[in-house]
Amino acid sequence: MRSEPLVGDLSEKEILARISERTGRAENALVGPGDDAAVLRVTGSLIATTDTLIEGPDFRSEWSDGYSLGWKAAAVNLSDVAAMGGRPTALLVALAMPNDTPVSRVERIADGLREACERLAPGCAVVGGDLTQSSVLTLAVTALGDTGGRAPVLRSGARPGDTVAIAGEMGVAARGLGILFERFDGTAPDLSRLTPAERHAVERQLRPVPPLGLGVAAAEAGASAMMDVSDGLVLDATRLAEASAVTLDLDSGALGPDPQGALGGGEDHALLATFAGEPPEGFRPIGRVLAPGAARVLVDGAPFDGRGGWDPYRDWAGPSGS
Amino acid sequence: MRSEPLVGDLSEKEILARISERTGRAENALVGPGDDAAVLRVTGSLIATTDTLIEGPDFRSEWSDGYSLGWKAAAVNLSDVAAMGGRPTALLVALAMPNDTPVSRVERIADGLREACERLAPGCAVVGGDLTQSSVLTLAVTALGDTGGRAPVLRSGARPGDTVAIAGEMGVAARGLGILFERFDGTAPDLSRLTPAERHAVERQLRPVPPLGLGVAAAEAGASAMMDVSDGLVLDATRLAEASAVTLDLDSGALGPDPQGALGGGEDHALLATFAGEPPEGFRPIGRVLAPGAARVLVDGAPFDGRGGWDPYRDWAGPSGS
Numbered sequence: 032m033r034s035e036p037l038v039g040d041l042s043e044k045e046i047l048a049r050i051s052e053r054t055g056r057a058e059n060a061l062v063g064p065g066d067d068a069a070v071l072r073v074t075g076s077l078i079a080t081t082d083t084l085i086e087g088p089d090f091r092s093e094w095s096d097g098y099s100l101g102w103k104a105a106a107v108n109l110s111d112v113a114a115m116g117g118r119p120t121a122l123l124v125a126l127a128m129p130n131d132t133p134v135s136r137v138e139r140i141a142d143g144l145r146e147a148c149e150r151l152a153p154g155c156a157v158v159g160g161d162l163t164q165s166s167v168l169t170l171a172v173t174a175l176g177d178t179g180g181r182a183p184v185l186r187s188g189a190r191p192g193d194t195v196a197i198a199g200e201m202g203v204a205a206r207g208l209g210i211l212f213e214r215f216d217g218t219a220p221d222l223s224r225l226t227p228a229e230r231h232a233v234e235r236q237l238r239p240v241p242p243l244g245l246g247v248a249a250a251e252a253g254a255s256a257m258m259d260v261s262d263g264l265v266l267d268a269t270r271l272a273e274a275s276a277v278t279l280d281l282d283s284g285a286l287g288p289d290p291q292g293a294l295g296g297g298e299d300h301a302l303l304a305t306f307a308g309e310p311p312e313g314f315r316p317i318g319r320v321l322a323p324g325a326a327r328v329l330v331d332g333a334p335f336d337g338r339g340g341w342d343p344y345r346d347w348a349g350p351s352g353s
Numbered sequence: 354m355r356s357e358p359l360v361g362d363l364s365e366k367e368i369l370a371r372i373s374e375r376t377g378r379a380e381n382a383l384v385g386p387g388d389d390a391a392v393l394r395v396t397g398s399l400i401a402t403t404d405t406l407i408e409g410p411d412f413r414s415e416w417s418d419g420y421s422l423g424w425k426a427a428a429v430n431l432s433d434v435a436a437m438g439g440r441p442t443a444l445l446v447a448l449a450m451p452n453d454t455p456v457s458r459v460e461r462i463a464d465g466l467r468e469a470c471e472r473l474a475p476g477c478a479v480v481g482g483d484l485t486q487s488s489v490l491t492l493a494v495t496a497l498g499d500t501g502g503r504a505p506v507l508r509s510g511a512r513p514g515d516t517v518a519i520a521g522e523m524g525v526a527a528r529g530l531g532i533l534f535e536r537f538d539g540t541a542p543d544l545s546r547l548t549p550a551e552r553h554a555v556e557r558q559l560r561p562v563p564p565l566g567l568g569v570a571a572a573e574a575g576a577s578a579m580m581d582v583s584d585g586l587v588l589d590a591t592r593l594a595e596a597s598a599v600t601l602d603l604d605s606g607a608l609g610p611d612p613q614g615a616l617g618g619g620e621d622h623a624l625l626a627t628f629a630g631e632p633p634e635g636f637r638p639i640g641r642v643l644a645p646g647a648a649r650v651l652v653d654g655a656p657f658d659g660r661g662g663w664d665p666y667r668d669w670a671g672p673s674g675s
Contacts, residue, residue, distance in 0.1 A: 072398055078392055089485065125404070127405055
């Protein structure tokens, strides 16, 4: 006898009912789930972004329970709204899953989506979605947000002389991923075997806590450019520098206790921004914007040729090189 | 030697470049693809909906080339915006695919997305998206639209005495699917072996042409309720009747030359609406709204118990029964 119902045992309507009783209500929703589409009040302009989590390339089921999956799918999308200087208002969730997925896993995904919204972006909630059958568990989330009447903060506005600043953790989620690969390959992570710092890193990898509210704060403080760091600080800084046609010079001494981890680490979804004036509270200066040079990103004034180019033995003797 | 590049041969940036040169520009986009998120101008309230096409349950690659897939993914989502009485303004596309997908297939998906927007919803285009690797080709599309200051048309507003009306084809796409299953199971459809009517049906199944502009027309004419018919006329009419707490009585004589096909057929994405007054041009009266009775949907005044309940031998002797 099976101990719990599977997705294939229930009708679409029954599954939707279990999801929608868990996802809460978006403050700006005029029409929520249940009609052909949701309808939302928008103040200013609309921000819209989509990002997908797929079993295999993006997560492993032995590491990510349903709650973590729902949380992460929400967090990474909400972060892209914050990175435009906006306030997230609603999520749409396209969930595709095998028929042998336990219904409890779907319910936990819904719980994770709701609690990430409540914690990271109060007022935001799931307003619609789609359920499909697939052999691969797939969460495609669209996040919507609001500029609140301010101009959106683009990647392209950094100007020479601006301060480069960051909000949020750097390198922690990447360290957590390393721990999962090294110590829990193929098994559920036993957090009791980890030090507090290791446990924190694993938790941040599975359930990132990006500094979402600081996106609006940066926009209000006149950020000239902003983006969220999802693929690694150097790689994303290179993108911002390219979009702005400038060079960014990062100060390794400002990158915390593990500068190498910070430069390579991505999935914390820190906010990288540039400011002509003083960065607002919550942002830490980590460098300055220069006129465009041969390299898009420098570390301590020396060329840094991207994620793969970081050689700790060659580059890590400090500003003087070796 | 391979004759053409595969997705796995190119970087994400190269694939994105090939897609974005094909997807056109949305009229209301303030910021298009390339930043953390898109930014859109909205007039009135925002309409948002998502729907996913997955290889296997939703399409077969031997029947649907990339162009048809892109077209259909756009059309079915745009139709949900129209069904709220809105004008579609933008699409976000999360595309997940195996590394051995030919790049030309991705390019044709982009072509299909663009041309469906141009033909069905001028001014609308892809404004953002996401690329991921998956073993199953998956297109999760979010469509955004605008109420233009009018109230959205919900499923719940039908009142006794209203006229039930429909715009668009009925049963044609379902007939096309039947032809594909019967005559081209496991092979590419050879349209030259089909009569013109059969070819039309197959084309409509693969590339539906919903009457999108009539969504706004219905809202302007004061439609009391509306939805798009995606799962079958009777099933969807039952949903509208439930949401409105009424009974719908459909007139089989108004359903065209194949009433049985019309009652069961879905994927044409016809617009089903109710009107207190005269339906606007493009809508055909097919019945009336009654006070709620034991059955949610009647056909010619007799109970009809849903999609599976239609028995042509028992029910199809006409209004008098048999």
